[in-house]
Amino acid sequence: MTDELPRTDAAANAAGGDAHPAAGQPLLRIEGVAKTFGTFRAVDGVSLDIKAGEFFALLGPSGCGKTTLLRMLAGFEAPDEGRILLGGKDIAQALPHERPINMMFQNYALFPHLSVRDNIAFGLKRAGMARADIAMRVAEMVALVKLEGLEKRKPDQLSGGQRQRVALARALARRPQLLLLDEPLAALDKKLRESTQGELMELQRRLGMTFIVVTHDQEEAMTMASRIGVMKAGKLAQVASPRELYEAPRSRWIAEFVGDINLFDGESKLRDGHRLIIGTRDAGTLVVAEPREPIGAGRFAVAIRPEKIKLSRRAPVSEAGRETAINSLDGVIADICYLGGTTTYKVKLDAGGMVQASVANSVRLDVHAYSLNQHVVAWFTPDDCVVLPS
Amino acid sequence: MSGRRIFARPARFAAIAPYLWMVLFFLVPFAFVLKISLSQTAIAQPPYVPLFDLTAGWEALRAAFAALSPDNFKLLGSDDIYVFAYVRSLTVAVTATALLLLIGYPVAYGMARLPTRWQAVAMVLVIVPFWTSFLIRIYAWINILQHDGLLNQILLALHLVSQPVVWLSTDTAMYIGIVYSYLPFMILPLYATLAKMEPALEEAASDLGAPPWQVFWLVTFPLSLPGVGAGVLLCFIPIVGEFVIPDLLAGSNSLMIGQTLWLEFFTNKDWPVASAAAIVLLMVLLVPLLLYERVQKRQLEQGR
Numbered sequence: 001m002t003d004e005l006p007r008t009d010a011a012a013n014a015a016g017g018d019a020h021p022a023a024g025q026p027l028l029r030i031e032g033v034a035k036t037f038g039t040f041r042a043v044d045g046v047s048l049d050i051k052a053g054e055f056f057a058l059l060g061p062s063g064c065g066k067t068t069l070l071r072m073l074a075g076f077e078a079p080d081e082g083r084i085l086l087g088g089k090d091i092a093q094a095l096p097h098e099r100p101i102n103m104m105f106q107n108y109a110l111f112p113h114l115s116v117r118d119n120i121a122f123g124l125k126r127a128g129m130a131r132a133d134i135a136m137r138v139a140e141m142v143a144l145v146k147l148e149g150l151e152k153r154k155p156d157q158l159s160g161g162q163r164q165r166v167a168l169a170r171a172l173a174r175r176p177q178l179l180l181l182d183e184p185l186a187a188l189d190k191k192l193r194e195s196t197q198g199e200l201m202e203l204q205r206r207l208g209m210t211f212i213v214v215t216h217d218q219e220e221a222m223t224m225a226s227r228i229g230v231m232k233a234g235k236l237a238q239v240a241s242p243r244e245l246y247e248a249p250r251s252r253w254i255a256e257f258v259g260d261i262n263l264f265d266g267e268s269k270l271r272d273g274h275r276l277i278i279g280t281r282d283a284g285t286l287v288v289a290e291p292r293e294p295i296g297a298g299r300f301a302v303a304i305r306p307e308k309i310k311l312s313r314r315a316p317v318s319e320a321g322r323e324t325a326i327n328s329l330d331g332v333i334a335d336i337c338y339l340g341g342t343t344t345y346k347v348k349l350d351a352g353g354m355v356q357a358s359v360a361n362s363v364r365l366d367v368h369a370y371s372l373n374q375h376v377v378a379w380f381t382p383d384d385c386v387v388l389p390s
Numbered sequence: 391m392s393g394r395r396i397f398a399r400p401a402r403f404a405a406i407a408p409y410l411w412m413v414l415f416f417l418v419p420f421a422f423v424l425k426i427s428l429s430q431t432a433i434a435q436p437p438y439v440p441l442f443d444l445t446a447g448w449e450a451l452r453a454a455f456a457a458l459s460p461d462n463f464k465l466l467g468s469d470d471i472y473v474f475a476y477v478r479s480l481t482v483a484v485t486a487t488a489l490l491l492l493i494g495y496p497v498a499y500g501m502a503r504l505p506t507r508w509q510a511v512a513m514v515l516v517i518v519p520f521w522t523s524f525l526i527r528i529y530a531w532i533n534i535l536q537h538d539g540l541l542n543q544i545l546l547a548l549h550l551v552s553q554p555v556v557w558l559s560t561d562t563a564m565y566i567g568i569v570y571s572y573l574p575f576m577i578l579p580l581y582a583t584l585a586k587m588e589p590a591l592e593e594a595a596s597d598l599g600a601p602p603w604q605v606f607w608l609v610t611f612p613l614s615l616p617g618v619g620a621g622v623l624l625c626f627i628p629i630v631g632e633f634v635i636p637d638l639l640a641g642s643n644s645l646m647i648g649q650t651l652w653l654e655f656f657t658n659k660d661w662p663v664a665s666a667a668a669i670v671l672l673m674v675l676l677v678p679l680l681l682y683e684r685v686q687k688r689q690l691e692q693g694r
Contacts, residue, residue, distance in 0.1 A: 074593075074597055075596075075597075076593055076597075095596070095601075096593070096596040096597050097596045097597070097598075097599045097600055097601050101597075102597055102598065103594075103597050105590050105593070105594055106590075107588070107590065109588060109590035109591050109593065109594040110594075111591060111594070111595070111609060112591075112613065113612050113613060122595070122598050122600075122608075123598030123599050126598055126599035126600050126604065127599055170594075170598070174598070174599070
């Protein structure tokens, strides 16, 4: 990458957008936006603020409305309800070519009849930039995405990774106030995807630009985004940082959608200080930390991530140990799945349920690794548990 | 080894099948026509001096070769009738193809933008006229365009004209007939290219700041050029040699080359001149075909 990097500069914005976000005001404000196709409500009243410089991810299963929401931001669909404010100006009904927003398309949508150079210059020419300036900006973009020497190639003479870079350069060339990325890495293989994730984050930080990425890949969202909005059936189910989303999911659905999780249904029995005692059918009585938002009596699910569950041959004996191992469940190893860095054990509990524990393989020659049908104790602390409404 | 042979043989045959087709149905008839074109008329059955009488021996064959003459081709160049017929055929074909493109492109574009289930319906509607005989459809146009025909009745009823307009036996009638008959051949290849074009390409152009007309001229149209080329050729070539439509709908004061050919063959019984005219027509038509192929080849090489 070069040292002279383009900075987001609203005054020099090629698209001529005159929306300057005032201090403290979000760059983008989505207010009660809804879109219906026929009888299908694709986006159902979404409200969201995005600050300038954020790397925001919209995460959700296919058909959850995340792409429709993104297309409304780009202007390819007009919302039936609600407002979309960019720097305080409502752009909900503006046409795509009138918005200072650019998009990187899922399959890149590079113009097959134009060279790499002309693809990148396309948006600059439309903005009426001078020839010399266009040449300079194109060169800058080519250097930014490391495509030197390929300027004259046509898209079908490029590899998948190179095409992805052209698409990125083309979308960045106009220095949009907001860059939308629709499944930007879905077409790349795993290794390339991981390195490109890093490059995208680096680029976003250096340019200080606001990125909104749509993805169905939760790992991708967790790695890249500073904030994630999880969508389900047209609604935002939770908007949070990756850590909060993982450690404090707001619902059972989110807990199951993001990462692996053990869930035990049960009923709250007693309150003991800041602890709740919950009787579960599959794992006996569990002691859990009281959730931040108080919840009434009734049915709950206790959720524990597999890596929070420790395994040992027998229950910890020391006083301190007993304190942390306040939930200890006896069982038998029923399945072993070796994944390299970690091993996932499935433990059949004596109480009837099944629990998944993920153990880091921190020792190369592990003579103490558990074997099938071995008796083990699975234990975890009350703070490792999340109580979710059932 | 033996298994491979079983598969190799039909494959090899399949590879030469198109060449066999070319030889049987194009080169052999072409050789016959070429032979006749170099002969002279005669009051005989068939009506030309026979060449290559293989039973008459070597000397006769040498004499026959010596008797071959390009006179018929010289006649084509010297007589205005033929030159005019070629020029008129090309003019009509260029004009009609331009009209077809102007009408066919928007129709194909509209079809390609329909919801998928309506596209199939539109497709059937384009093809449905083929279910009626071509000749009957042209006669129907005679009916519509004649003095007291449907078109004049409508125009009179709407008070757009005070007197019936003469449509029949005019170039206008001929162009109506040609455009009507060839429209599906223009629409279908255009539709095929436009329908398979990724909609994201047009969206990307508009996302990058192109207003709708620029999206069309800078992205949609250039990408549909293969379809335009196919449609233009599919219409232009048969229109140049068109016989039935100009014969039935146009006036008789200027003839297209197809009509001239017919006259030479069946009225004048001058098969050699007619054959020569046919060969020149073929050469004229080969030029755009070869040009198209060169452009396509270049595109393929660029795409590599």
